Amino acid sequence: MKKIMAIGEALIDFIPAQDGSYMPHLGGAPCNVAGAYVKLGGQATLLTQLGDDLFGQRIRKELIETGIDVSALPMTKEAKTSLAFVGLSDNGQRTFSFYRNPGADMLYSEENITDDLFINNYALHFCSVSLVDCPMKQAHTKAIETALKHGQIISFDPNVRLMLWDDHDKLKQVIWDYVPYAHILKIADEELEFICDTDNPKEAAEKLLTGNVQLVLVTCGADGVYAFTKNTQAYTESMKVNAIDTTGAGDGFIGSFLYQCACKDIHDFNALSSDELEIMLRKSSIFAGESVTKHGAISSYPTTLSEDNE
Numbered sequence: 001m002k003k004i005m006a007i008g009e010a011l012i013d014f015i016p017a018q019d020g021s022y023m024p025h026l027g028g029a030p031c032n033v034a035g036a037y038v039k040l041g042g043q044a045t046l047l048t049q050l051g052d053d054l055f056g057q058r059i060r061k062e063l064i065e066t067g068i069d070v071s072a073l074p075m076t077k078e079a080k081t082s083l084a085f086v087g088l089s090d091n092g093q094r095t096f097s098f099y100r101n102p103g104a105d106m107l108y109s110e111e112n113i114t115d116d117l118f119i120n121n122y123a124l125h126f127c128s129v130s131l132v133d134c135p136m137k138q139a140h141t142k143a144i145e146t147a148l149k150h151g152q153i154i155s156f157d158p159n160v161r162l163m164l165w166d167d168h169d170k171l172k173q174v175i176w177d178y179v180p181y182a183h184i185l186k187i188a189d190e191e192l193e194f195i196c197d198t199d200n201p202k203e204a205a206e207k208l209l210t211g212n213v214q215l216v217l218v219t220c221g222a223d224g225v226y227a228f229t230k231n232t233q234a235y236t237e238s239m240k241v242n243a244i245d246t247t248g249a250g251d252g253f254i255g256s257f258l259y260q261c262a263c264k265d266i267h268d269f270n271a272l273s274s275d276e277l278e279i280m281l282r283k284s285s286i287f288a289g290e291s292v293t294k295h296g297a298i299s300s301y302p303t304t305l306s307e308d309n310e
Helices: 029-039 054-066 135-149 168-181 189-196 201-208 249-264 274-291
Strands: 003-007 011-016 022-027 044-047 083-088 094-099 121-127 153-157 184-188 215-219 225-228 233-236
Touching (some): 003 135, 011 054, 022 029, 022 054, 029 044, 029 054, 135 153, 153 249, 168 189, 184 189, 184 201, 233 274
Parallel strands (some): 003 044
Antiparallel strands (some): 083 094, 225 233
16 A cells, blocks of 8 residues: 655644643644554654754654655754643543744655655645745645645545634735645644634535635544535444543544555546445544544554454
């Protein structure tokens, strides 16, 4: 099976413990997606940069232990490793405070993107967190262009983090600038209104099915997940679980979904039937549902993928 690549931030998520302290966990949405793919048995390369500091060294060690390829991951003394402090509500929903101005990941250069990285690669996944004006944004553009040149799938999760942008209109514009490059879009329901000016998944999908976009996935937390192509749509309910920490649940969903796609080497999502999509949604929904019953992201992901995960 072909590998995937994820480009963007790798950081430490500090997640609150019951005693009021914070527990450090490996995090960053692209990192989580790569981790989900690897924990299911695939291979994934992370395109990012870490600070040559204690946090960066810890992340690099954990990435290697997880099985994520770090051959395209330099360390730098020019900036510190990015950090995120996570606030959790009673139902496990999150708020974030980021420390990365700039973070080492933001200084990752397009010079690090080389053709050989894309050998035997199925998909490239990215988010909007690293699309602020910095060298990492140019690296994203080059990586996307290179993946498309090699006929590979582009997966985009906007992963809206308003606190990272002084100008929210600019964030919205940047998201729409990159939407047409993607074949798969994964969007959380609470992001629909900001991005599409509607909170209706079907209406939003009709706007998002533009350019290269063949498949729109709308995750609605406990209310299930929708899939839309130009030819069909599908829906599945979410697992009923006691959510402790939803950090990385959406990343686990798309990481496990990409794993299913790579196993089947899918390149034409318009050819999928509603029944086929529903089965894939169900498997990834269960994967994400299991993850929210534990703290952290990658550390909470299961290592099997089936309709009942037995």
